[in-house]
Amino acid sequence: MTVRLLDGREVAAHLRRDLTTRVERLGDAPPRLAIVRDGSSEAATMYAASLERAAGRIGLRSESIVADAGHTELVARLNADPSVAGIVVAWPFADADADRALVEHIDPAKDVDGATPTNAGRLARGEPAFVPATALSVIAMIEAFGIEVAGQRVVVVGRSAVVGRPVANLLLARDATVVICHRATRDLAAETRRAEVLVVAAGVPRLIGAEMVGRGAVVIDCGINAAEGRVVGDVDFDAVAPIAGAITPVPGGIGPVTPMMVLRQTVESAERIHSAAAANAGSVA
Numbered sequence: 001m002t003v004r005l006l007d008g009r010e011v012a013a014h015l016r017r018d019l020t021t022r023v024e025r026l027g028d029a030p031p032r033l034a035i036v037r038d039g040s041s042e043a044a045t046m047y048a049a050s051l052e053r054a055a056g057r058i059g060l061r062s063e064s065i066v067a068d069a070g071h072t073e074l075v076a077r078l079n080a081d082p083s084v085a086g087i088v089v090a091w092p093f094a095d096a097d098a099d100r101a102l103v104e105h106i107d108p109a110k111d112v113d114g115a116t117p118t119n120a121g122r123l124a125r126g127e128p129a130f131v132p133a134t135a136l137s138v139i140a141m142i143e144a145f146g147i148e149v150a151g152q153r154v155v156v157v158g159r160s161a162v163v164g165r166p167v168a169n170l171l172l173a174r175d176a177t178v179v180i181c182h183r184a185t186r187d188l189a190a191e192t193r194r195a196e197v198l199v200v201a202a203g204v205p206r207l208i209g210a211e212m213v214g215r216g217a218v219v220i221d222c223g224i225n226a227a228e229g230r231v232v233g234d235v236d237f238d239a240v241a242p243i244a245g246a247i248t249p250v251p252g253g254i255g256p257v258t259p260m261m262v263l264r265q266t267v268e269s270a271e272r273i274h275s276a277a278a279a280n281a282g283s284v285a
């Protein structure tokens with residue numbers, strides 16, 4: 001069987017073209033993306049810089065702001081500013097309590113990485129919501145490659161608030177039969193082997209080996225792990241590819257699509273702000 005490679009770079013390029021057109025339609029000064037980060041975290045600084053570059057490539061303005069004392073006031077100011085379409089708190093944040101406080105203050109309408117409890121609740125209830133970008137990128141890949149999930153047995157490995165849980169909710173909303181596995185799952189291999197679609201977000205390098213995948217399954221790997229001086233996924237790609245029907249590579253699978261999902265949700269918010277401003281101007285005239 002020839003495995004189908006699910007190339008995220010291709011999907012990201014397509015999304016980039018679409019978003020560039022949508023930003024152009026927003027006129028000269030579209031509302032921007034604000035990225036709030038912990039100045040002491042090198043990883044957060046790098047993530048913020050990569051998001052800024054990605055925003056720049058679609059013509060969207062962005063600013064990366066270091067949060068220190070008075071951070072919740074900073075979020076209140078960004079919430080009230082009509083020139084800000086989206087607010088993202090770059091991970092990791094050294095102080096988890098400060099991180100939570102920041103996130104909880106974000107206006108859900110500007111929460112373009114689906115981090116607030118309000119958006120998580122809406123998603124869990126099956127209502128329209130902004131969704132964590134990595135989870136959304138799994139759906140973007142499934143849609144881009146025409147992978148059927150309705151009625152299928154989909155197994156998600158991982159139950160974190162940023163990937164596993166939201167991805168399970170998104171799949172449930174698309175009529176998949178979802179099984180969520182985690183650290184306490186008794187026989188992980190028995191569960192994953194039965195998956196028609198397997199989504200892995202465990203943060204364990206090469207957790208999923210050949211013996212854990214059913215023949216012809218679609219395997220989507222969200223993992224990004226440093227191992228032996230390179231980036232590897234949560235799936236042992238070389239071992240699983242000969243068995244799977246389709247598989248995402250790492251790097252080059254979910255990774256390139258994730259920032260595009262933050263940008264897509266930011267553009268959606270910007271479009272809403274833009275239409276509201278146009279309607280207001282109309283009613284004044």
Ligand code: NAD
Pocket residue numbers: 134157158159160161162163164181182183184185188201202203204207222223224225234254255258
């Ligand atoms: P996390 O550590 O918060 O959660 C991991 C989950 O996996 C937990 O629910 C845990 O129960 C489960 N798990 C761990 N070991 C397991 C095992 N041996 N068997 C079964 N379940 C197990 O991690 P996270 O933030 O959800 O991230 C998961 C992976 O996705 C990481 O590799 C991370 O780097 C990656 N990630 C990628 C992106 C992206 O843009 N592609 C974004 C965020 C996270």
